[in-house]
Amino acid sequence: MKHIFLAAAVLAAPLLFSVNAPAAEPMRALIVDGQNNHKVWPKTTQMMKSYLEDTKLFTVDVATAAPRGSDPNFKPEFGIYDVVVCNFGHGAARWPAETEKAFENFVGDGGGFVVVHAADNSFPDWTAYNEMIGIGGWGGRNEKSGPYVYTNNEGDLIRDTSAGRGGNHGKQWEFPVVVRDREHPITRGMPVEWLHAQDELYDQLRGPALNMQILATAESQVTKRHEPMIFTVKYGKGRVFHTPMGHAEYSQECVGFITTLQRGTEWAATGKVSIAIPDDFPTADRLSSRKYDE
Numbered sequence: 572m573k574h575i576f577l578a579a580a581v582l583a584a585p586l587l588f589s590v591n592a593p594a595a596e597p598m599r600a601l602i603v604d605g606q607n608n609h610k611v612w613p614k615t616t617q618m619m620k621s622y623l624e625d626t627k628l629f630t631v632d633v634a635t636a637a638p639r640g641s642d643p644n645f646k647p648e649f650g651i652y653d654v655v656v657c658n659f660g661h662g663a664a665r666w667p668a669e670t671e672k673a674f675e676n677f678v679g680d681g682g683g684f685v686v687v688h689a690a691d692n693s694f695p696d697w698t699a700y701n702e703m704i705g706i707g708g709w710g711g712r713n714e715k716s717g718p719y720v721y722t723n724n725e726g727d728l729i730r731d732t733s734a735g736r737g738g739n740h741g742k743q744w745e746f747p748v749v750v751r752d753r754e755h756p757i758t759r760g761m762p763v764e765w766l767h768a769q770d771e772l773y774d775q776l777r778g779p780a781l782n783m784q785i786l787a788t789a790e791s792q793v794t795k796r797h798e799p800m801i802f803t804v805k806y807g808k809g810r811v812f813h814t815p816m817g818h819a820e821y822s823q824e825c826v827g828f829i830t831t832l833q834r835g836t837e838w839a840a841t842g843k844v845s846i847a848i849p850d851d852f853p854t855a856d857r858l859s860s861r862k863y864d865e
């Protein structure tokens with residue numbers, strides 16, 4: 572009798588564990604990649620995939636375009652996903668017209684979209700893409716692309732229509748990120764200022780910048796402006812989360828980057844954030860990174 576009881580307890584254990592698991596099916600995320608001037612892109616795709624899967628909120632697929640030219644076979648089924656993360660970069664060839672249209676419909680109809688680092692270099696001539704990312708750089712972007720966007724000292728959004736190139740960065744450094752909106756689900760609970768691991772600080776990004784909300788900035792050593800580091804864009808019914816951070820693997824190992832990516836992706840997918848700020852989140856005077864274990 573005693574043995575039977577023990578066996579029953581062992582059998583029941585997995586059921587007890589399952590009480591703590593998320594009740595709903597995980598959401599589906601898709602990372603798109605394949606062409607990026609950052610040669611580390613296959614690794615950063617895997618890093619972002621594991622960061623998202625670590626939350627237990629997502630299962631993550633990857634769709635990779637052919638390495639050169641427009642890939643006629645690049646036709647991800649966007650509609651089965653809750654959110655798409657872009658890891659394309661500078662110089663990426665346009666997608667087939669039907670794929671671009673399908674993606675515009677996906678986001679416009681309420682899909683989530685996440686833009687990381689050089690993804691805002693991609694596709695300077697794709698009008699809808701530029702509306703989705705809000706602001707971008709390089710690829711011939713200039714005053715015809717839209718205003719420069721940054722904040723003043725008080726955090727008010729400035730739209731600067733002066734002429735000039737779009738996209739620049741100084742030498743990589745460990746820079747403070749200043750949270751400008753402490754009520755938004757993505758940034759709520761973050762320290763007002765936190766130190767980001769070594770990265771490029773993009774400056775002079777410009778674009779349509781419609782329906783754009785800046786949540787955090789960093790002061791550029793080049794422009795002396797408070798450049799957007801965490802921001803959102805509304806595109807149709809869709810939510811876009813954009814961070815220009817994330818140049819290299821050491822940049823993406825920053826707990827600030829990881830948490831921002833996880834929360835931004837959940838927000839893009841659902842409009843809400845349930846992921847907590849972890850105990851090892853960086854502070855104003857302390858960097859915090861997690862070595863990525865392949």
Ligand SMILES: [Zn+2]
Nearest residue numbers: 609689771818
């Ligand atoms: Zn870079």
